[in-house]
Amino acid sequence: xASKNRIKMSFPSGSENVAIARVTAAAFAAQLDxxxxxxxEIKVAVSEAISNAxxxxxxxxxxxxxxxxxxxxxxxxxxxxxxxKGIADIEQARQPSFSTDPERMGLGFVxxxxxxxxxxxxxxxxxGTTVRMAKRVPAAPAH
Amino acid sequence: xASKNRIKMSFPSGSENVAIARVTAAAFAAQLDxxxxxxxEIKVAVSEAISNAxxxxxxxxxxxxxxxxxxxxxxxxxxxxxxxKGIADIEQARQPSFSTDPERMGLGFVxxxxxxxxxxxxxxxxxGTTVRMAKRVPAAPAH
Amino acid sequence: xxxxxxIRQDVLIVRVEGELDMHVAxxxxxxxxxxxxxxxxxxxxxxxxxxFVDSSGLGVILGRYKKVSAAGGRMLAANIRPQVARxxxxxxxxxxxxxxxxxxxxxxxx
Amino acid sequence: xxxxxxIRQDVLIVRVEGELDMHVAxxxxxxxxxxxxxxxxxxxxxxxxxxFVDSSGLGVILGRYKKVSAAGGRMLAANIRPQVARxxxxxxxxxxxxxxxxxxxxxxxx
Ligand SMILES: Nc1ncnc2c1ncn2[C@@H]1O[C@H](COP(=O)(O)OP(=O)(O)O)[C@@H](O)[C@H]1O
Ligand SMILES: Nc1ncnc2c1ncn2[C@@H]1O[C@H](COP(=O)(O)OP(=O)(O)O)[C@@H](O)[C@H]1O
Numbered sequence: 438x439a440s441k442n443r444i445k446m447s448f449p450s451g452s453e454n455v456a457i458a459r460v461t462a463a464a465f466a467a468q469l470d471x472x473x474x475x476x477x478e479i480k481v482a483v484s485e486a487i488s489n490a491x492x493x494x495x496x497x498x499x500x501x502x503x504x505x506x507x508x509x510x511x512x513x514x515x516x517x518x519x520x521x522k523g524i525a526d527i528e529q530a531r532q533p534s535f536s537t538d539p540e541r542m543g544l545g546f547v548x549x550x551x552x553x554x555x556x557x558x559x560x561x562x563x564x565g566t567t568v569r570m571a572k573r574v575p576a577a578p579a580h
Numbered sequence: 581x582a583s584k585n586r587i588k589m590s591f592p593s594g595s596e597n598v599a600i601a602r603v604t605a606a607a608f609a610a611q612l613d614x615x616x617x618x619x620x621e622i623k624v625a626v627s628e629a630i631s632n633a634x635x636x637x638x639x640x641x642x643x644x645x646x647x648x649x650x651x652x653x654x655x656x657x658x659x660x661x662x663x664x665k666g667i668a669d670i671e672q673a674r675q676p677s678f679s680t681d682p683e684r685m686g687l688g689f690v691x692x693x694x695x696x697x698x699x700x701x702x703x704x705x706x707x708g709t710t711v712r713m714a715k716r717v718p719a720a721p722a723h
Numbered sequence: 724x725x726x727x728x729x730i731r732q733d734v735l736i737v738r739v740e741g742e743l744d745m746h747v748a749x750x751x752x753x754x755x756x757x758x759x760x761x762x763x764x765x766x767x768x769x770x771x772x773x774x775f776v777d778s779s780g781l782g783v784i785l786g787r788y789k790k791v792s793a794a795g796g797r798m799l800a801a802n803i804r805p806q807v808a809r810x811x812x813x814x815x816x817x818x819x820x821x822x823x824x825x826x827x828x829x830x831x832x833x
Numbered sequence: 834x835x836x837x838x839x840i841r842q843d844v845l846i847v848r849v850e851g852e853l854d855m856h857v858a859x860x861x862x863x864x865x866x867x868x869x870x871x872x873x874x875x876x877x878x879x880x881x882x883x884x885f886v887d888s889s890g891l892g893v894i895l896g897r898y899k900k901v902s903a904a905g906g907r908m909l910a911a912n913i914r915p916q917v918a919r920x921x922x923x924x925x926x927x928x929x930x931x932x933x934x935x936x937x938x939x940x941x942x943x
Contacts, residue, residue, distance in 0.1 A: 452744075452745050452746035453746055455744055455745055455746055456742060456744060456746060459744075459775075473806065474806065474809070477775075477806040477809070480775060481775075481777050481810060484744055484775075484777040484779075485777055485778060488744065488745045488777065488778075488779055491745065492745065540782065540786070541778070541779075541782050542778050542781060542782045542785060542814065544778040544781065544813075544814055545778050547813070548777065548778060548810070548813065551813055
């Protein structure tokens with residue numbers, strides 16, 4: 438079983454690609470001997486990050502989303518990048534219940550933070566956003 | 581529902597990535613209203629093409645595999661590229677039961693051909709191989 | 724996502740299947756809102772077939788909850804799978820939407 | 834992939850679960866070959882839990898078939914799922930490996 442792996446994906450911004458990214462992340466995570474709960478948490482965190490790129494990063498504009506999945510020993514990392522609107526105040530954006538969209542709950546970052554062990558957000562207004570999330574799991578390889 | 585979509589993936593040659601590619605292909609295909617049989621056929625065809633890149637293209641050498649999934653109306657296309665050994669005689673390689681590996685069945689191209697509507701193979705010895713497969717499905721969007 | 728709705732007295736029963744994410748959020752919202760127009764009071768969500776939910780799906784549910792409670796009704800949920808329940812819990816929705824093991828138990832509570 | 838084996842008289846029963854592709858092919862081959870060393874005659878593959886098979890998985894099965902039949906034994910399969918059966922059929926393996934609805938039926942046929 439490989440203890441190092443890395444998959445790069447890129448796809449157009451669109452709601453139909455959120456599920457595909459999520460499923461790919463779950464299949465990638467299944468290389469490790471994870472619980473169903475861990476896999477579910479990864480799916481939710483990935484779904485939030487990709488949804489944010491689609492909804493907030495690009496809005497109704499077309500754009501490309503990059504999604505990199507990597508495994509290094511017991512550390513699973515997921516990086517989501519968009520070249521969209523960017524976030525002016527990252528600290529504020531990460532507050533629970535904060536949303537610039539009145540229809541949304543402001544829970545995306547809360548879920549990413551709760552379900553992963555590390556979360557780092559880089560963003561520049563007008564340039565785009567990169568969300569880096571990692572989860573550490575006991576290094577017991579499956580299969 | 582989008583009638584056009586495209587996902588690019590790239591990952592290192594390795595058996596652990598065959599299942600991930602297959603699962604991603606199934607999730608990608610699920611954008612259309614396919615039967616379970618259609619999805620199964622796509623999974624087998626993709627599995628064969630990626631396995632070939634790992635086994636025959638790169639053998640024990642490290643290398644990168646590119647996998648592009650696209651949807652255009654009722655046409656699903658999957659393109660697998662490796663930069664490995666290449667195929668000297670493509671026509672011979674595509675014959676049923678032909679294999680350069682005595683342990684293998686020579687059925688990979690047979691499955692790709694039977695389960696997809698189009699199959700095109702380009703290859704150059706020492707440069708690599710590109711396998712392009714497409715399936716046409718009634719354009720009835722799901723969900 | 725698959726949705727079917729049924730009205731029993733003053734309760735709209737919504738049975739959902741599939742994954743509740745941003746891709747289906749609009750349709751999910753519209754289907755419930757249209758059914759609400761028939762003038763029911765309460766809403767019971769049967770989530771037995773829901774295998775995934777994220778904040779986009781929860782947002783739709785919270786929105787419907789607000790609508791229903793503003794009109795004096797209650798929103799209940801039945802048959803939530805454990806992994807979906809965790810997401811509900813973390814979001815705080817479990818504090819405002821009571822959950823039950825079965826539709827019958829939920830209906831009895833009204 | 835998960836494998837368990839059981840010996841009943843001169844039959845090795847192999848129960849497999851998961852996806853039989855190149856990733857698990859070596860382990861799949863070794864597990865059966867090791868169990869064969871105990872000197873059974875026939876092999877019965879219970880494929881109830883096999884959700885996917887491609888030519889790498891079929892290759893292992895064909896190899897074991899050859900080994901077993903060279904030694905005068907038979908190879909049978911039980912509980913193949915429909916989608917897996919199609920791949921078996923296209924490969925020609927269904928012509929040489931008889932399939933049965935259940936383990937019991939397969940064992941009775943020997
Ligand atoms: N990729 C992104 N591009 C631009 N803005 C973003 C991005 N991700 C998050 N944001 C901003 O951060 C806010 C909070 O995000 P989040 O916690 O996911 O909640 P929600 O998606 O419900 O608004 C968003 O409302 C948005 O303003
Ligand atoms: N990506 C590839 N790179 C190099 N050679 C290949 C590639 N794909 C197929 N081949 C050649 O074509 C032959 C037939 O392939 P296939 O029908 O898949 O059968 P098998 O994988 O069982 O050998 C292989 O044995 C190999 O020699």
